[in-house]
Amino acid sequence: MTADLTLRLQTLICTTLKLEDVRPADIPGDEPLIGSTRLGLDSLDALELVLAIEKEFGVKIGSSEESRQALTSVDTLVAFLRSRQVAA
Amino acid sequence: MPPLPVITGLGFITSIGHDRAAVGRSLRELAHGFERVEFFGNPNLPVKVAGTIKGFDFPTPNWRDWRWPERFTVDRELLRGLAPHGVYALCALQQALTEAGLEPAELSDGTTGLFCASAGSPFMLGSFLGQMHETRGERGNPMGLVSSIAGTLNFSLAAHYRITGAVCGFVSACASSSHALGYAMDEIRLGRQQRMLVVGAEDMTAESIMAFSSLRALSNNPDPATASRPFDRRRDGFVGTGGAVAVIVEDAALARRRGAHILAELVGWGQAGDGHSVTASHPEGAGLREAMRRTLADARLNASDIGYVNAHATSTVAGDRSESLALHAIFTRQGAKPRVSSTKALTGHGLSMAGVMEAAFCALAIDEGFIPGAAHLEEPDPVCAGLDLPRVSLAEAPGIVLNNSSGFGGSNVCHLLRRPA
Numbered sequence: 001m002t003a004d005l006t007l008r009l010q011t012l013i014c015t016t017l018k019l020e021d022v023r024p025a026d027i028p029g030d031e032p033l034i035g036s037t038r039l040g041l042d043s044l045d046a047l048e049l050v051l052a053i054e055k056e057f058g059v060k061i062g063s064s065e066e067s068r069q070a071l072t073s074v075d076t077l078v079a080f081l082r083s084r085q086v087a088a
Numbered sequence: 089m090p091p092l093p094v095i096t097g098l099g100f101i102t103s104i105g106h107d108r109a110a111v112g113r114s115l116r117e118l119a120h121g122f123e124r125v126e127f128f129g130n131p132n133l134p135v136k137v138a139g140t141i142k143g144f145d146f147p148t149p150n151w152r153d154w155r156w157p158e159r160f161t162v163d164r165e166l167l168r169g170l171a172p173h174g175v176y177a178l179c180a181l182q183q184a185l186t187e188a189g190l191e192p193a194e195l196s197d198g199t200t201g202l203f204c205a206s207a208g209s210p211f212m213l214g215s216f217l218g219q220m221h222e223t224r225g226e227r228g229n230p231m232g233l234v235s236s237i238a239g240t241l242n243f244s245l246a247a248h249y250r251i252t253g254a255v256c257g258f259v260s261a262c263a264s265s266s267h268a269l270g271y272a273m274d275e276i277r278l279g280r281q282q283r284m285l286v287v288g289a290e291d292m293t294a295e296s297i298m299a300f301s302s303l304r305a306l307s308n309n310p311d312p313a314t315a316s317r318p319f320d321r322r323r324d325g326f327v328g329t330g331g332a333v334a335v336i337v338e339d340a341a342l343a344r345r346r347g348a349h350i351l352a353e354l355v356g357w358g359q360a361g362d363g364h365s366v367t368a369s370h371p372e373g374a375g376l377r378e379a380m381r382r383t384l385a386d387a388r389l390n391a392s393d394i395g396y397v398n399a400h401a402t403s404t405v406a407g408d409r410s411e412s413l414a415l416h417a418i419f420t421r422q423g424a425k426p427r428v429s430s431t432k433a434l435t436g437h438g439l440s441m442a443g444v445m446e447a448a449f450c451a452l453a454i455d456e457g458f459i460p461g462a463a464h465l466e467e468p469d470p471v472c473a474g475l476d477l478p479r480v481s482l483a484e485a486p487g488i489v490l491n492n493s494s495g496f497g498g499s500n501v502c503h504l505l506r507r508p509a
Contacts, residue, residue, distance in 0.1 A: 018152035044168065044230060051219075051227055 005078050005086070009053075013074070016052040017045055029075040046071050053077070059084045092355075093276035093284075094508065095451045096348040097188030097336030099180035102445060103139030103292075103329045103435050106157065107183060112452055116481045118463040120434045122312035122327060127294035135301050136310040139329025139436030141292045146172040149215035166248050169231045171209030173289035174244050176332035181245065181287060184334035189348055192249055199282040201254030203272045204242040205264035205440045206288065210295035212236035241289055253281050259440075262400075263359075263495030264288065265333075266443025270357035270501055272337050284337040288441030292330025296439070300328065303367060305404055316437075317464035318401035318430035319408050319472050326402040329436030333445040340508075350508040352451040355488070356387025362498025369407050369494055373414030376400070376492060379500035380418045383490065387504045391424040394504075395487025396459050398446045400494045401430035402437045411492065412471045420474045426490070427482070428475050433463035443493035443501060450489040450505050457485045 010024035013033070022039065033049075034041050041049075049071060050061050059081065061067045070080035100107060103121025104114035114121070125138045145155040151167045160179040167175070185192065194200075216232030229235075234243050242257040254275055258267040265288030272284035290296060300306050307325035309315040316327040343350055360382060362375035369376070384391065397415065401408045408430075419426060431449050432438075438445050453459060461481040468477060488506045495501075 018150075047230060051223075054227070 002078060005081060006074055009074050009077050012052055012056055013049065016048055017041065027074055029078075030073050033071055033073055057081055057086050059086060090277045091279055092340040092353060093273045093337050094340045094343050094350045095335055095352045095354065096338050096343050096350060097184035097186070097190070097334075098351065098448045098451060099183030099187070099334035100448065101141060101144070101176040101180045102331040102333065102438070103141060106143065106179070108187065108452065111449070112456055114434060115431065115449060115452070115460040116458055118434060118461055118481060120312065120316070120463065121329070122315060122436065124310070124312060127298050133298070133301070134308040135298065135306045137307065137312050137315040137327050138292065138297060139327060141176065141331050144172070144176065146211070146293070149212050166244065169234050169244050171212045171235050171240050172291045172293065173206050173209060173330060173332060174235070174241055176330065177241055177245060177287050177289040177334065178248075180289070180332040180334040181285065184285075184336050188336040189346065190336065195285070196250035196252055198252045200251060200285065201272070201275055201281040201283070202242060202246050202249070202251045202285045202287070203254070203256050203258065203268040204245065204287045205258045205268045205444065206238065206241045206290055207259070207261070207264070207296070207440045208238035208240055209236045209291050210299065211291050211293040214295055241287060245285070245287060251285070260499040261495035261497070262437070262439050262442050263493045263499040263501045264440035264443070265445070266447070266491070266493035266501035266503065267359070267499075269335065269337070269444050269447055269503060270359065273354050273357055276337060276339050282339045282342045286335045286337055286444055287332060288438070288444035289332035290330040290439045290441050296330065297328030300326070307403060314464055316403045316433050317466070318399065318403045318433050319412065319462060319468055319477060320465050321467040321469045323403045323405060323408060325404055326432065327436040329438050331438060331441065333441055333448045335444055335448050335451070351455040352505040353508050354503060355506055356383050356389065356504040357502060358382030358386050359499065359501045362500065364498050366497055369410040370498060371406070371410060373410035373417070375498045376411060376494055376500040377414040377417045379502045380414065380490065380492070383502040383504055389488065389504065391419050391422045393488050394419070394424065394426040394490050396453070397426050397428045397490045397492065398450050398460070399428055399430040400442070400492040402432050407494070408469065409471050411494070412469065412475065415475060425476050427459050427486070428477050429460050429462040431460050433465070443491070446493070447491045447503055447505065450491050453486050454489060454505060454507050458483055459486045
């Protein structure tokens with residue numbers, strides 16, 4: 001189930017941010033999402049991702065601190081969604 | 089003598105071409121820029137034609153979906169604060185700066201200002217507000233405001249080019265960029281700035297154009313070859329367009345010192361209100377007549393000195409009639425008979441950008457020695473009797489040129505341009 005959720009998140013990141021040169025499965029679970037030179041995402045990309053995740057999974061990512069922690073990597077996003085009882 | 093403003097660079101992203109050469113060719117050959125369109129994916133709409141901007145694509149408000157011709161450079165950081173017309177403007181300004189022989193680094197010492205005109209982006213604003221409604225105000229794109237409201241153009245361009253001189257946006261509907269150009273002339277004449285970048289731009293989207301359908305101002309003629317026919321008896325409304333035009337205005341002394349090529353001198357401008365209606369022009373063109381009179385007075389010229397008038401005429405029944413009457417009052421009654429045409433027959437009506445687009449066409453005509461013809465004119469409205477409306481473009485120097493613009497609320501603005509002495 002975690003693998004499904006991971007792939008769903010990887011796919012959402014690629015489609016939301018239109019990362020044309022990156023395949024979903026190529027985003028390592030522990031790769032930093034923001035500031036990574038390979039992904040090239042910045043804080044405005046992060047905000048777009050927050051909106052997309054909230055819409056896709058029906059959750060609220062409250063404070064900017066919560067958002068910063070959740071968006072550290074795909075793995076932390078999976079953990080965050082698990083804590084909100086989101087199933088794949 | 090106060091400093092003389094002159095034009096040293098032009099840039100075009102228009103329905104009739106994306107550079108000076110293509111635009112000049114279209115104006116000389118009377119090749120229009122219209123195509124059939126289906127706004128809102130609705131085949132039932134009566135509006136079937138628009139002045140499309142080829143090679144650019146803005147299918148959604150998400151900048152990641154946008155495409156433009158490869159020869160233009162638009163960097164990602166800038167892109168997400170822009171509306172579609174901001175992308176057009178950037179491409180037009182790059183051309184104008186190149187023609188003027190200017191590097192971006194030369195624009196930030198405080199001697200260069202930037203005046204812009206656009207109506208903002210209903211396309212981007214609709215998306216931004218939709219997102220706010222959807223999240224009940226809890227979320228919004230951080231760049232949603234600056235990319236959508238009136239002023240988006242000057243916000244983005246001023247920041248990108250690090251302009252530290254005068255920066256302002258003008259909002260007077262279809263006279264907006266004419267105001268921008270007129271006040272830019274004043275900045276030079278008053279010695280406040282040595283150089284002004286003047287940019288007019290509009291989105292070419294259903295949201296920008298179809299709003300005018302509610303006012304019954306748009307043509308319902310489905311034929312791209314005849315939908316826009318200013319001064320013709322069968323005209324039935326204007327055809328909308330977007331794009332961007334950039335004009336570099338400089339103090340003539342600076343331009344000569346730099347060895348820049350001067351396309352045209354800007355020798356006068358003026359404006360007057362109709363004091364009449366929020367949407368309709370004065371039935372006798374009273375405001376436009378007074379604006380022309382003030383403009384001639386500003387340049388200390390007479391009606392008989394004018395060789396060509398680039399009319400505002402948008403192809404609406406009432407507007408073209410008002411302008412014809414104003415032209416008769418200023419010219420015909422004094423025994424003057426300049427050539428007259430409206431290039432909107434080729435481009436469509438560029439709304440806020442129309443004035444600076446047509447001033448740029450006038451500068452091009454002066455520099456290259458031709459007069460754009462009155463395209464698509466077959467049966468002149470009887471009210472035009474006595475006006476010289478050439479059916480083809482003429483290979484003759486236009487002499488001193490008058491450029492007319494009118495906008496909502498009866499704002500009328502004119503400029504005078506002439507070949508450098």
